[in-house]
Amino acid sequence: MSTADFLIPGDVTTPLGFLAGGIHCGVKRKSLDLALLTSESPCAVAGLFTTNRVKAAPVRHCRHVVARGRARAVVINSGNANACTGPRGERDAEEMARLTADALGVPAEEVLVASTGIIGEPLPMSAIREGIRRVSSGLRRSGTEAALAILTTDSFPKVAAAEADIGDVRVRIGGMAKGAGMIHPHLATTLCFLTTDAALSPGALDAALRAAVSDSFNRITVDGDMSTNDTVILLANGAAGGDPIDGNAALGRFQGALSRVASELAEMVVRDGEGATRVVRFRLAGAASDAEAERGAYRLAGSLLVKTALHGGEPNWGRMMAALGSAGIELAEDRVQIFVGPVQLVRGGLGVMEARAPAAAQLGRSKVDIRVDLGLGSGEATVLTCDLSEEYIRINGSYAAERSAVS
Secondary structure, three states, X not given: OOHHHHEEOOOOOOOOOEEEEEEOOOOOOOOOOEEEEEEEEEEEEEEEEOOOXXXXXXXXXXXXXXXXXXXXXXXXXXXXXXXXOHHHHHXXXXXXXXXXXXXXXXXXXXXXXEXXXXXXXXXXXXXXXXXHHHHHOOOEXXXXXXXXXXXXXXXXXXXXXXXXXXXXXXXXXXEEEEOOOOOXXXXXXXXXXXXXXXXXXXXXXXXXXXXXXXXXXXXXXXXXXXXXXXXXXXXXXXOXXXXXXXXXXXXXXXXXXXXXXXXXXXXXXXXXXXXXXXXXXXXXXXXXXXXXXXXXXXXXXXXXXXXXXXXXOOOOHHHHHHHXXXXXXOOOHHHOEEEEOOEEEEEOOEEOXXXXXXXHHXXXXXXXXXXXXXXXXXXXXXXXXXXXXXXXXXXXXXXXXXXXXXX
């Protein structure tokens, strides 16, 4: 079975024993802004968070919960990041966890909290207090409203699910994510919540999540800016039954399904990049090492000149060569080959002039593959990005005024 075969229709409530809900409580003017995800039984938990040294209060709260290895629910608000809010922000995150725990009848230390939205303003806790009471009373086996309630400048909800037979047990994985701007590792700017009814220890869960994120959320970029609130959480309640997954073969199969869900969600984040019109996959091979390949691929994917050329459908290979040359990696100009789809645009560091028109046609597609070979070694890496348009500037030039900042 290929990794593509893992995917099934679904969301965070596709695995057995998970419930979710989403409502409008008043953090934002009118759209859904408060989500709750919970398991009917205790879960092992793993999580990865932003490496930005400015961390939002919910991130610090979640790190403590994840360190204990057990969780039962996560409450998420959009419209306000609760970042750069000082001691009050810490108290508000703790209160959100406590109110959710009381509403669900679970321990407060097993409730995770996440926030996304404008930075630097206190949470409207009166609205959130009432919202937690309301959302907790309407939980059901559907993640539709929850996926909508975590969005900020996103243009569509991002959900995915997969299943895999591991031994005699069929296990399921579900996920939802948000993200459209401030996207750059590590992590990329996003909130992502993953669930599974498989049984795994916190240690095995952590290893699986790290591997999945390494090749998905940590291989995308939209605008080169890292958020204060990045959070990826994985909950495993074991409701599918069977022995805990810990053997190499079983864990590898679970890993395949988890990575497929994470990759699907990460690609949706790039596709929804603020103002984006196309998804571009840079595959860099022939580097002196994998680390150098990754650095070169990110330099290409993050170059504003390259990204604006991509938006215009312009096969400006000179911008790509310049970006590679400034990446700080080993490079022999006369060995560089660049392909746009099947069209070779650069051969031996020189442009193939007759390739401009067919390369431009390839760049006009909604999904573009650009392959670069440095001809130096076996290092390779892939990075997913999008083009950069005038719409990105319009959206981000009025974030605070529209009270829709992504974080």
